[in-house]
Amino acid sequence: MHYFLMHQKCISSVVSHVILSHLVDAVQLGETIYPMKEDFIMVHLQHSCSHCSTLMVAGKRWVCHQCKSFYICDSCYDSEQRLEEKERHPSNSRDLHVLHPVDIVGVPEDTKDRDDVLECEFFDTRQAFLSLCQGNHYQYDTLRRAKHSSMMVLYHLHNPTAPAFVTTCNICNNDIEAGQGWRCEECPDFDVCAGCYNKDGGANHRHKLTNHPCVDRNAQNKEARQMRIQQARRMLDLLVHAHKCRTAGCQYPDCRRLKGLFGHATRCQKRAAGGCSLCQRTWSLLQLHARTCKESKCTIPRCRDLKAHLRWTQQQSESRRRAAVNEMMRQRAAEVARS
Known part of the structure; x- marks a missing residue:
């Protein structure tokens, strides 16, 4: 009996230690992300009760059309009805507000995603996506640039065979459309548009120019x-x-x-x-x-x-990228300090 009590105390102490460690980790995580809270977007998938803060996922919620963002659950509504009139919602007003029931639309049983899986090599790794954004100057520092960059990312996702990087003419610096440019096979990154090729500047290049791949290709x-x-x-x-x-004689192809x-x-x-x-x-x-x-317990050999x-390869690549960024920031800080 004493052994059982001691064993139970040991279990309770271990459980308490685990709970405290999780609480400490949660507090540290909160302190870490608090300075960056403006960079996060919080989305409420379900309404929470204004009294008990419980997420209302089934049944009904009671809504006040006169007060903005006031919702209470069924249990809080029953407790509200048992109070005196002067203590009911709103408690600091002479006039009582009427609460209206609204049915809660729950999560459907069939949650299977029926959309086709879109595959694109630029989204396989972080480095590939970073190279795509750097090569095309996709930026998110302003709203206008973020809209353009998001639309271009969606374009590359739905058109994986389209040219990923826009080619510019080395003479007029205009963008070259697919099939409308000429490229030098010997000089690195020398491209000429059709208009400049017909002029003396493009046609008199010291090396032979070949036409870009067309849309049919x-x-x-x-x-x-x-x-x-x-x-x-x-x-x-x-x-x-x-x-x-x-099956020994399986007929599967x-x-x-x-x-x-x-x-x-x-x-x-x-x-x-x-x-x-x-x-x-x-x-x-x-x-x-x-x-x-995507299965965590896959049985395939x-x-x-x-x-x-x-995962280890991606972590190593990410570590090298972070080290390169830190070194670049350190060099910039040293240059600013010297100046």
């Missing part, structure tokens, strides 16, 4: 990319099926072939690092699955290890 690239995406999705579906399939590929990978002595082409194909398929997998390696 971009359309062909878009069709080829769509085919590659569909093929990759079929391979990922086949990987998930083959991993779960236990290429199921037995992929099972044989996995069987070879477990027995092979050369491995992918040794130059085995079959193991390299298996490893590439597993890497592709790990980049698109090596999926968790590959996702952990991807």
Whole structure:
């Protein structure tokens, strides 16, 4: 009995320690983000009760049309009705306000996102997106620039095969439309628009100029990319099926072939690092699955290890980027101090 009481006290002390540690972490997090509160946007998905501050997610809420942003829940409304008239809402007024019931629209049962997944290489990593914004001068320091940058980001997301960076003419400094410019294959970043090419300045360049890819080639690239995406999705579906399939004579297309590929990978002595082409194909398929997998407890072989390696790689890239930014800021501060 004494042992049980001591054991219960130990459990309560551990629980108290865990709760206190979480409270300390919450306080530290609040102190950290408090100076940046103006940079955050708070969105209330549901109304909260003006009395008990409880989120009202089901049932009814009682609304006052005369007072702005006054909502109370059913329990607070019942408590309000039991009070004397002079203590009811609003308590500091002679006239009582009428509270009207409003049905709360809850979250629908079917929350599955039916929109197609948009894939674009510029949004795979933070560094790729940063390069896109830097190369096209997408900025968010003013409202006007933020609107333009947001629309251009959406354009790149819905048109992944379109040219990511705008080419300018080296003579007139105007933007060159797709298929309307000429490029030097030897000089780096030398482009001429069609108007300047017809003049002496563009035509008398010391190297040969070739025409830019036209819109039709971009359309062909878009069709080829769509085919590659569909093929990759079929391979990922086949990987998930083959991993779960236990049928000896499965009629699923290429199921037995992929099972044989996995069987070879477990027995092979050369491995992918040794130059085995079959193991390299298996490893590439597993890497592709790990980049698109969203399940935390995925049972596909090596999926968790590959996702952990991807996170580590991104963290290393982010650390190098932060170090470069800090070094740049330190150099600027040193230059300002010297001046």
